[in-house]
Amino acid sequence: MGKLMHKRVLMFVDEVYEDLELWYPKLRLEEEGMHVTVAGPVEGRVYTGKHGYPCKADAAIDMMEEADFDALVIPGGFAPDQLRRDEEVKQLTRQFHEARKLVAHICHAGWIPISAGIVAGYQCTSTPGIKDDLVNAGAHWVDEPVVIDRNQVSSRRPSDLPQFCRAIIEVLSGLD
Numbered sequence: 001m002g003k004l005m006h007k008r009v010l011m012f013v014d015e016v017y018e019d020l021e022l023w024y025p026k027l028r029l030e031e032e033g034m035h036v037t038v039a040g041p042v043e044g045r046v047y048t049g050k051h052g053y054p055c056k057a058d059a060a061i062d063m064m065e066e067a068d069f070d071a072l073v074i075p076g077g078f079a080p081d082q083l084r085r086d087e088e089v090k091q092l093t094r095q096f097h098e099a100r101k102l103v104a105h106i107c108h109a110g111w112i113p114i115s116a117g118i119v120a121g122y123q124c125t126s127t128p129g130i131k132d133d134l135v136n137a138g139a140h141w142v143d144e145p146v147v148i149d150r151n152q153v154s155s156r157r158p159s160d161l162p163q164f165c166r167a168i169i170e171v172l173s174g175l176d
Helices: 019-031 079-083 087-098 107-116 128-136 158-174
Strands: 008-012 035-040 046-048 054-056 071-074 102-106 146-149 152-155
Touching: 008 019, 008 079, 019 035, 019 102, 019 158, 035 054, 071 087, 071 107, 071 158, 079 107, 087 102, 087 107, 102 107, 102 158, 107 128, 107 152, 146 158, 152 158
Parallel strands: 008 035, 008 071, 071 102, 102 152
Antiparallel strands: 046 054, 146 152
């Protein structure tokens, strides 16, 4: 646990996020000693997940800076469809990628890296529902529970969360 104690992780939240895809990684990474900040469009606002679970944003997305974090973990649901329209979200995502920091996305969260223009040439996975979007953006899509390609970790759905979190921890354990 000591090696990961200093790691700081940013997560995005907005309405209709996938409850498990936010809470499982958030709690799992905190168990490893990482500090997780959940940022939404409005600091302090409570956002409701697809299944009704609330999440209060710790901070506003437009106040976040890539330099303050070691990784970006993006939950799925339908929130990514809204968030990918936000220039700040796309810019932050690109900054993490350009700094070779971890960008992890699960299920529909791949929409944000697609809109940020960072998936071309990467092997990744997602829900089959956005497979065509990833392929059209230049990614090589595979149907696997988790894919690690350089600084990106991707996963398909809530049932893949154990593999997704293990991969995030594995990648962050090797970054220093």
